[in-house]
Amino acid sequence: MPVKSNHLLFFLLFLCIGCTKKREDENTFVLYKINPQKQNLQFYWKNSKNEMLKSIDHLKNEVESRNDKLVFATNGGMFEPDNSPKGLYIENFKLLKPLDTLQGSGNFYLPPNGIFYITQNNEPGIVETKKYRQNSGIKYATQSGPMLLMNGKINPIFQKNSNNLNIRNGVGILENGEIIFAMSKKEINFYRLAELxxxxxxKNALYLDGYVSRTYLPEKNWIQQDGNFGVIIGVTE
Known part of the structure; x- marks a missing residue:
């Protein structure tokens, strides 16, 4: 009997720790998990009039004009001063901006840089830019940096106690092919986002952007419809 009691106690303690951690994550992050095989995930930059969307509010108006409902949206990567995507951008199989393999300053160029993409079969991928190979089966792609996780390991350039704090958002892929989007509700460092x-x-995760980040997720009462950015990632129904 004492052995069984100890097992039960350990199990209850494990559940308690898990619940506490989940609450902590939900207090720190806006989290959204999707199945790209069952949900309509798209990348957006311009509206039907070829005007740059720039904000989630403009995207919401655009999808509603098609009688769709926007259920989730977030900024999908860094951008140039004119709101054009920074680096590679593919939308509906069309290459709209080429791959950026240059060296430079800023988060985008922190090593390694990476690509988040969706194939014609709605299979997601995140890969280091140097390993990316363009092909006709890529339906959507956005380039950003730095990579947060590579093969399950946190980017070694991150420091756990770094005081480089900011609002941050990123994207990761689970082994079952589901996608997780996360945006911090408060300022955090790169390590904390990668750790999440x-x-x-x-196994792999990519940083999308920092203080400009916005997320629209009404099902969790998180509604940010402003913004002034380039690529927007949205889910409609």
Whole structure:
């Protein structure tokens, strides 16, 4: 009997720790998990009039004009001063901006840079830019940096106690092919964001952007419809 009691106690303690961690994550991050095989995930830059969307509010108006409902949206990567995507951008199989393999300053060029993409079969991928190979089966792609996770390991350039704090958002992929989007509700460092994706079971994750980040997720009462950015990633129904 004492052995069984100890097992039960350990199990209850494990559940308690898990619940506490989940609450902590939900207090720190806006989290959204999707199945790209079952949900309509798209990348957006311009509207039907070829005007740059720039904000989630403009995207919401655009999809509603098609009688669709926007259920989730977030900024999908860094951008140039004219709001054009920074680096590679593919939308509906069309290459709209080429791959950026240059060296430079800023988060985009922190090593390694990476690509988040969706194939014609709605299979997601995150890969280091140097390993990316363009092909006709890529339906959507956005380039950003730095990579947060690579094969389950946190980017070694990150420091756990770094005081480089900011609002940050990123994307990760679970082993079952589901996608996790996360945006911090408060200022955090790169390591904490990478750690989140690792704890959730992602093998690869990519940083999307910082203080400009916005997320629209009405099902969790998180509604940010402003913004002034380039690529927007949205889910409609």
């Amino acid at each position: 994706f690792k704890e959730m079971g992602c």
